[in-house]
Amino acid sequence: MTQGAIHALRAGHVFDGRQAAGPGMVLVEDGRIQDVDVTGAAPPEHAVVTDFGPDAWLLPGLIDAHVHLCWDATTDAVAHVSTGGTSALLDTARTAAATALRTGVTTVRDLGDRDYLTLALRDQVPPTERPEIVAAGPPITTRGGHCHFLGGEAEGTDALLAAVRERAERGCDVVKVMASGGNMTPGSNPLHQQYHPDDLRMIVDEAHRLGLTTAAHVHAAEAIGGVIDAGFDTIEHFTFLTPDGATLRHDLLDRVVEEGTFLSLTGGWVPGTPPPPPAMAARMDALIDVMTKVIASGARIVVGTDAGIEPGKPHHVFPYALAALAQVGMPALDVLRSATSEAAAALGLAGRKGVLRPGADADLLVLGSSPLADLSAVTDITAVYRAGHWLPGNPPH
Template identity: 80%
Template sequence: MIVLPGRVVGASAAAAALFGHDPPRTPQGHMMQSALQVLKAGQVFDGVQARGPGMVMIENGLLRDVDFTGAAPPEYATVTDFGADAWLLPGLVDAHVHLCWDASMDAVDHVTNDDPGTILDTARTAAAAALRTGVTTVRDLGDRDYLALALRDQVPPTQRPEIVASGPPITTLGGHCHFLGGEAEGSDALLAAVRERAERGCDVVKVMAGGGSMTPGSNPLHQQYGSADLRLIVEEAHRLGLTTAAHVHAADTIGDVIDAGFDTIEHFTFMTPDGAGLRDDLLDRVVKQRIFVSLTLGEAPGTPTPPPAIAARIEALIGVFTKVIASGARIVVGTDSGIGPSKPHDVFPSALVQLAELGMPTFDVLRSATTEGAEAVGLAGRKGVLRPGADADVLVLGSSPVADLSALTDLRAVYRAGHRLPGN
């Protein structure tokens, strides 16, 4: 049965053969109510390209098939036709978030001193906010007490984004974000830290290779770990099947991160004492080695300025990012959501608009937020694509994101693991 506004339309049994799917039946041979859903729209972006009119078939939380031939759906499917102007596209991937941080002026104090139950409530609210904007996968790169894992265990997948979690970032004694509990120095302690994250069920190892502006006494220009320690961490993480992400701002530290073999480089700002200066030799290596660069973008309008170390370098950083984008580097977006008022957990769509304003073509922005983002966080093929076998994380937009990326805020529906988010 096809359900459309104001009418019910039948479909031929031949469609079932086309899709290789027989209608479910009782032992007596009677047709059962089907769990097969079909979503139709006038345009489909499949994570790689726009495909024109099409439909996706959803069953048991997965995409059973995607069709652009105009064939009729199986007659036993429940079909929602969103109309000729609507677009279907994969759920979005934010490659750098902090669900346990509350995006307040006192975010550091909150994540450091509040009790675990309160912080878990913050993470639950943050995850819901991200999901409502169409972000169906997040990579959490810094929690406290492994609470992102607790959130993943406690909240059903249909009510939160997919969470790729690092636990507390590994940092030096008193180093950047030490208050999250990830301090480790020396080879034995570093190996133990990586193994603990693997044992707890983390997916990625986050390392503060350099300092940062959110921690009193820390300096983004300061290198926290030497090249040997960085290589040790990466080798052990990869041996255990975990990906790796390095927080880094200064050029010399970026060089050591590249040498160590990190899967993603976070921020990539090339900060200098008086601004930011891109080093072409390092950018060339990143491009040739196809290392993912996670640019920190997106901010809520009318909010306080970023930390002084960033605010003083805004123009220089824009110049660096523009050149990085033009280089052909593999770029994904991480909002760093949660760290302050300018970084609420629903800021991802504005980050994509900003990426386009910095010079990335629209289709490349959409790929960055879907297929490329999924690969960067270790979920290639499962997320960020509309193809058979992928998770059924699907967005429905009311207008074309190719014509105008602000269409990403014109959400008609969000499907997470095949379930439509209530309220849209």
Template identity: 50%
Template sequence: MCAAGRRAVAGGVTTVRDLGDTGYLALGVRDAARADPSLPHVVAAGVPITTPGGHCHFLGEGVRGEAGLRRAVRERHERGADVVKVMASGGNLMPGSRIERPQYTREELCAVVDEAHRLGLPVAAHAHATAAILDAAAAGVDSLEHASFMTADDVDEIPAGLLEEIVARDIVLSPTLGLRAGPGTAMPPAMLTRLPKLVAAATRMAAAGARIVVGTDAGIAPIKPHDVLRDAPVHLQQLGFGPADALHAITARAAAAIGLGDRKGHLRPGYDADVLAVDGDPLTDPAALHRIRAVYVGGVLVGSSRSSEYR
């Protein structure tokens, strides 16, 4: 995890939100980063909350029922987690998980949100299935990860009124963008066939005025390296974002979405001096983000174009 964090920093990603580990290891990396500028600032969820045998159950014990879910939230709070991650639907990562099905009832998700907010923790909900997105939004989660509206083999239409509710509740939408193709890497066929409809749905979200950031799923596959975030602005522009707004989405808006808007995401007096210096103007040349000249974390130079990291 430390090696992955250092790769992220070397690629200009100075802050990460880790939404699922095993054994609460991300909290240890978070604490180590306070004394090591080669590591990114980490916002850590620890072990995600999921059902027995459910999506990513191998990361920790599954739980059902409102009382059990409230206990799970309290355990994460006691361990020092910064955010609660709940798997509201199945996913693509493992056999047996059904992406089109909710994993929890609306009442169970309400219990997670109520307990987390009582303890001062935000809730991020993994949600692909339309029913899970509807239930998580109604429960008042703080962010919806993926929000893809996937069925078993297609993509649903966004239900009428849902985007208006998401905007009214100020729920952050975190579509999974950013990928880096290369030798031996390719988008899974199941995602490739859905891509036009996924792009259309995300475009509707943006047009509705939803608060959109980028959840990269960095590290999940070779096509998603740990510094893949800088590949995302091009994809945001395909959704109708202007160049400046695309950069804003992965900096200031992202910082606010994870509770760090008062210290990160801007070049301002009093903010953390996390700086990515590139060769060129990314507003006119998105590829400039890949021509890294220097990275500073908290004002400390952790890499430059003279370093072998950037060759």
């Protein structure tokens, strides 16, 4: 878009992050939304008008709340991220970011890089050529714990406080903590609780004092209570794994609903790619049951894909995550809210991302058909705008 000019984007339908209406018009100037109109008003006299037609939908750019840009989504993703050179990992991250942006994902929260390389990516690539990146740097983990190879090992009061402060000083936005073990790390057990609840509470308090949000990776059912007590802003995965599978504890679910804690549920698998690892596949039915009950509870849910960690989760996986939520009972309107305004609130970006309203960033997605009628419409992309700039590849009509 021309700097200083007012651009009027028109379509037959508008989803503003909360509700759908139409026909509508979004006015954009210098990377910001100036106005949103669904009354049928004429564009300003000197506006540059792009009319996408009566079937098109204008909506906020999508938000993936859990990605790993430095991970290359291969069967050797762990080896690549743990042993690859800085240049190779930056190339991976740059390609991943561009791929996500082309799918309409205009904001990502990276919850695990190596050597703070997503911060370097943010510095090196102009904002109009990548999604907004909410960065965690290396996740905080125990010695030899889950994803220890990313460089975030810390134990004990002094080391944990220093780890949080380092992330704030480097310019991270969020502190990610491995509260339990995980599946991707050899020798790690997702059923194992990695930190004492007092340590988790200390980390959260220090992060909040420094103005950072917090995210807790947790699979183990026995660790979820401590994560809730600590006051994390988002809980990642929330799978309630036990030695016998996955068993939901309704008392803990009731607490997150009551407290309004955001749950970043992990979903999305690209068809035709290798199946999930056997350990995860064996639990899949139980995990789907847990997710179905969590959605039915009315908890605040955002969409995270874990993009990059394995072949089924390449960096264009996001539409399949939306479909997964719909398949376990979430209405299409709620899915869109989870991927826009709710995700923005969870990431500390409320009012700036995930909405079409005056003053918000002009990150927009234009679809050729209705995502409310069929969520697969999120792949029917007509145009993507990042900070008011049209992304080449999906030219406006």
